[in-house]
Amino acid sequence: MPELHSYFLLPNKLYGQVKTNISGRTKDVDCSAAPAESICSMVLQILGSFLLAGLGTVSAGMLLDVVQNWDVFLEITEIFILVPAVSGLKGNLEMTLASRLSTAVNTVTIGSTREKWMLIVGNLALKQLQATVMGLLASLMAALLGWMAEGKMPFNHIVLLCSTSVFTAFVASLFQGIMMVAVIIGSKRIGINPDNVATPLAAGFGDLITLALLACCGQWFYSLTELYPYVLYLIDLLLLCLIPLWVAIASQHPGSHILLQTGWEPIITAMIISSIGGVILDMSVSDPNMAGIIVYAPIINGVGGNLVSIQSSRISTHLHRNFSQGGVPEERRSCCNPCYAFFGSGANQRSAKILLLLIIPGQLIFLNTIHLIKGGHTWPSPLLTVAFLSASLIQVFSLLCIADCMVHCLWRRHKDPDSYSIPYLTALGDLLGTALLSLAFLMLWCVGDSGSV
Structure with a gap:
């Protein structure tokens, strides 16, 4: 006998009921059927957001190349450990919010303006709470890993790391959250699938905004540590006192x-994984033989996170639209096979192949854009190009396979993929990207390649 199924993030009392049949297939009672998405439309939507987000990650890499010589980065090298962890909050928070809201607008009808604002304000408040707590935890993790690596950690360095991380996470999360709400609502109104544009834009511009805030706030707070150290304590206290309000x-x-x-x-968990990537980045930046890696790290990590977030969000929307929680296609009920991510006639398999095909031309554009911004006097060497593209291709292929398995496994276990998968995937992307890039630069150093011609 059919039973009523409620998606716990979008309760039926607010967004209408979903009727479930015995086989696990679902059909929204109150929602109109989703429009068919052509391959051409999918490619154009993904390509546009991918290139825009890619330019954001290129800008972030160039910015990081500049600020690495600022006093705060030279004196407190543990701040490099913060870079992937704090930037990774875009995957933990902004991209998760974008995925949740994209699923909401694609699968249900929000009945009134009041209900829509309840959904938006509730999610933004939750995100501000998580940003504050995760900023604090990320700074403490960076301090701990720095202490383990060097055997010492001055208390004033810990205070500066905490203030910088919490303030950056709070302000970046607020700004990007409002921007994501506007992008999702606007894209839906003009007929663009939010799954194709929201998460990559959150990732690309999230990197640039977060790194700019991290560098500027860190340098500003560093200048205050001698004369006005109490300002740092007041900032921490104020933001922590706002936690009950967000709750x-x-x-x-x-x-x-x-x-x-x-x-x-x-x-x-994602913050811990990203922090391990930060340790690898800190060690690589400290090695003079791997000079230049700092420019490319945000790009390979950002692009990988952009593409896998699109796929994760699309699979999640597909499951929300067609299956009750716990119900998956017959062929996906056993252990996951990575081949399912690419081989098949479904829309998700088509999008996975499109995303993988974007890697080579996209990264070539971004790689040469870096050298153009630097003045165009040099170009990436053939060995650097091959090594960088190989690392990026391995990273994205691995992430797309993991995403396909992870989203279906989470759904089978009655866990919402929108809230669980993207933090794990972007953190794994940071770790894989940083590790593969470090290995690529190590190989270039071994063969004596300077990286440019």
């Missing part, structure tokens, strides 16, 4: 209230 606001919406209790596992 109270987020508790008013059923979906965000549930995530107050269950949404911490993926973002904390």
Whole structure:
């Protein structure tokens, strides 16, 4: 006998009911059928957002190349450990928010303006709470890893790391959250699938905004440590005192209230994974034989996160639209086969192949854009180009396979992929990208290649 199924992030009492049949297939009662998406439309939407987001990651890489010589980066090298962790908050928070809201607008009809704003405000309040807590945890993790590597960690360095991380995470999260809401609502109104544009834009511009705030705030706070150290304590205290307010606001919406209790596992785990990538980056930057890696790290990590977030969001929307939680296609009920990610006639297999095909031309554009911005006097050497493209291709292929398995496994276990998969995937992207890039630069050093011609 059919039973009523409720998606716990989008409760039926707010967004209508979903009727489930015995086979696990679902069909929205109140929602119109989703329009068919042509390959041409999919490619154009993904390509546009991919190139825009890629320019954001290129700008982030160039910015990081400049600020690495600032006093705060030279004196407190542990801030390099913060870079992937704090930038990774875009995957933990902004891209997760974008994926959740994209699923909401693609699968359900929000009945009134009040209900829409309840959903938006509840999710933004939850995100501000998570940004504050995760910024603090990321700074403490960076301090711990720095202490383990060097055997010492001055207390004033810990305070500066905490203030910089918490303030950066808070301001970046607020700005990007509002921007994501505008992008998703606007794209839906003009007929663009938010799954194709929201998460990559959150990733690309999130990198640039977060790194700019991290560098500027870090340098500013560093200048205050001698004369006005109490300012750093006041900033930490003020932002931490806002936590009860965010809890109270987020508790008013059923979906965000549930995530107050269950949404911490993926973002904390992802932060730890990204911090390990930060240690690799810190060691690579400190090695004079690997000079120049700092420019390319945000690009390979950002592009990988952009592409896998699109795929994860699309698969999640497909499952929300067609299956009850726990129900998956017959062929996906056993252990996951990576071949399913690319081989098949479904829309998700087509999008995976399109995303993989974008890697080579996209990274070539971004790689040469870096050298053009530097003045155009040199170009990437053939060995650097091959090594960089190989690392990026291996990274994205691995992430797309992992995403396909992970999203279906989470859905089978009655966990929402929008809240769980993207933090894990972007953190793994940071770790894989940084490790593969470091290995590529190590190989270039071994053969004596300077990286440019």
